Amino acid sequence: MPRGSSPKRERQYEHIKESQEERGASTARAKEIAARTVNKERARSGEAKSASRTSTQDPKSASQRGGERSRSGAGGPTRDQLYAEARKKGVDGRSKMNKQQLARAVGR
Structure with a gap:
């Protein structure tokens, strides 16, 4: 500051x-x-x-x-944002997932 x-x-x-x-x-x-x-x-x-x-x-x-x-507009959240959400939810195998797979895994 x-x-x-x-x-x-x-x-x-x-x-x-x-x-x-x-x-x-x-x-x-x-x-x-x-x-x-x-x-x-x-x-x-x-x-x-x-x-x-x-x-x-x-x-x-x-x-x-x-x-x-923000990037969550027309293109939706970024892969990194989806990855962070998947990590919070404890999704297994998230590091090998692409953006679409992460979106499905977190329920978007």
């Missing part, structure tokens, strides 16, 4: 990071997603010193979009 951030933004960062790790993202990727999300929210609310145009002019905040731009 950037220096001088509020306790609210600290909590938001931790919550997003933990959520991403639960979904199967690596620690580094989870930190990146959390930092980008919190920084965008800070820019939208005027807390950041500088902000990109997309951060301030996007019609919806990240929390309102609810993953509209």
